[in-house]
Amino acid sequence: MAKLQPVRGTHDLIGDDARAHLAIVEAAREIADRYGYGPMSTPIFEFTDVFQRTLGDTSDIVTKEMYTFEDKGGDSLTLRPEGTAGIARAVISGGLRNELPLKCFYTGPMFRHERPQKGRLRQFHQIGVELIGVAEPSGDVEAIALGADILDALGILSETTLELNTLGDGESRARYRDALVVYFTAHIDKLSDYSRERLQRNPLRILDSKNADDRAVITDAPVFDDYLSDDARTFFDAVRSGLDTIGIAYTLNPRLVRGLDYYSHTAFEFTTEALGAQGTVLAGGRYDGLIETMGGPATPGVGWAAGVERLAMMLGETAPATRPIALVGMGEDGERETVRLAHELRRAGLAIELLYKGGMKRGLKxxxxxxxxxxxxxxxxxxxxGSVTVRNLDSGEQADVAIADLTDHLAAYR
RNA sequence: GUGGCUGUAGCUCAGUUGGUUAGAGCGCCUGGUUGUGGUCCAGGAGGUCGGGGGUUCAAGACCCCUCAGCCACCCCA
Structure with missing residues (x-):
């Protein structure tokens, strides 16, 4: 820290940026409310174990992206890299198991120690929802519909594509995984270095590789469809027909994968071309194994998270703030009167800007x-x-208005 | 963590093969208007040239290191 500067990958939100973020969160919260997803908030740090166990020891997030520190009591704590783990923990430790299904909406900062780039920060903000305790495909459909509604309310749904895939159930995926390992091992000489690593840690990820050589090998790789169990296929069909019923368009993307074992069935991402390489705007899926992985009872769940900064980048111009009415006082008595009037008019519901000092010229400026x-x-x-001068700043017209009539007169500016 | 590009005023950027006191536009402040903004005119403030080291008579410019930003890989919101 040679100089006074923000920590790498962090960002101040000022003025219009701050307003835009707030508007996004508020719009999302309001819609989530209509779906019955109420607000919920968990701490921004947890015992490191919470993330380690849920995200898995081999995931990138755990191996290199966590902000982990020891507190004064010697416990290892971690700034949350995502929101689901904390909520799952709360379900277990807070005895929420008896109140399922839990439907919640959350928002707040997340922390990942990654190299910043477009659409990627070390502290960023997410909005997200979780539906815990519902094993039915209608839950998946509802969660996706909620996400689509929020994007629509923000005016960016048409700029996104909903990509959809199934990861099947655990058994289907295990068999598919084995088939992939056999296939890719046979072609290991043609794979990129990264993909060779992925073959060890997370073979499904190879399917998602951007590397041209990998792509050639992937073309002839086994397809998941051949390994899908009847149950998993039925589930996925139900999700798809549910989306069809409510008119939500999607593209099937068999290469859309999730690494960790507790994920199952539905995986989806709303993506866009508008944000460069970080095209995922809102993503989620079903995680029926998560709570069990954490040591709780087997509890199904589905949810998603969206990056507020990424949404903001797609928004462009924000709606202008309401235009205030400025109070300009001249002289001591005038200034005293503006203070009194400002309070009165604000309590009457008007947006008032008090221009503290400096006389008329400066005040008008x-x-x-x-x-x-x-x-x-x-x-x-x-x-x-006993009156004031009201100047319309667009037309330049001025009126002499008795203080008693002021509120009525100003109704035109609301 | 790896690679490429870039750091000059609050913002956007000029700055020639290294040469004297580093510029412009916008914004900001003051005045023209002792009670009238947005236009116009005049003036003004504002710079460790990201930081450190080196080469040189001389560095904003060249070299090295470092920090930061951007973009991409990886991964993901």
Whole structure:
């Protein structure tokens, strides 16, 4: 830390950026509420174990991306890299098992020690939902519909594609995994270095490789469809027909995978071409094995998370803030009166900007800069008459308004 | 963690083969207007040239290291 600067990969949210983030979260929260997904908040740090056990010792997040530290009591704590683990932990430790299904919406910062690039930060923000305790495909459909509704409300659904895949049940996936290992091992000389590593850790990931040589090998790789159990196929068909019923379009992407064992059945991502290499905007899936993996009773779950920064990048111009009315006081008495009036008018529901000092010229200049719709001028002349001057800053027209009539007069600016 | 590109005023950027006091536009401040903004005119403030080291008579420019940003890989929101 040679210099006063933000930590790499972190970002201040100021002005319009802050407003845009808030607007996204608020829009999402409101829609989630309509679906019955109520707010829930878990700590931004947990015992390291919570993430280690849920995410698996071989995942990238655990092996190299966690912000882990020891607290003064000697416990190993970790800044949360994602939201699901904490909620799953709360389900177990908070006795929420008796209140299933749990439907929740969460938002907040996440932390991953990655190299920053477009759409990727070390501290970023997510919104997300979880539906825990529902094993039916209608739960998957509901979660996806909720995500689509939020994207639609933000005006960006049409810029995204919903990619959909099934990871089957554990048995199907184990057999498929074995088949892949056999196939890729036979072609190991043609694989990239990265994919050779993946072959050890997570063979399904090879299917998702961007490497041209890998792609050639992948073309003839075994397809999951041949290994899918009847139950898994039935489940996936039900999800698909559910989406069809409510008119949500999707593309099947057999290469869309999740590494960890507790994932099952549905995997989906809303992706876009608009964000460069980090095209995933909202992604999730079913994690029926998660809570059991953490030491709880077998409990099904499905959910997703979306990156607020990525959503914000797609939004472009934000809706302008409501135009305030500026109060400009001249002289001591005038300034005192603006303070009193500001309080009164704000309590009457108007957006008021108090221009603390500096006289009329400066006051009007500032009123203009903050995009005020009107300025209320109060000086000795006005005080003597018991009125104020209301200047429309667009037309330049001015009116002498008795203080008693002011609220009515200003109704035009609401 | 790996690779490529880039760091000059609050912002966007010029700055010639190394040459004297580092510039522009926008923004900001002041005045023209002792009670009238947005336009115009005049003036002004604002720079460790990301940081450190080196080469040189001389470095914003060249070399090395480092930090940061961007983009990509990896991975993911």
């Amino acid at each position: 500032r009123a203009d800069r903050i995009n005020a719709a009107a300025a209320i001028l109060i000086g000795d002349d006005e005080l003597a008459k």
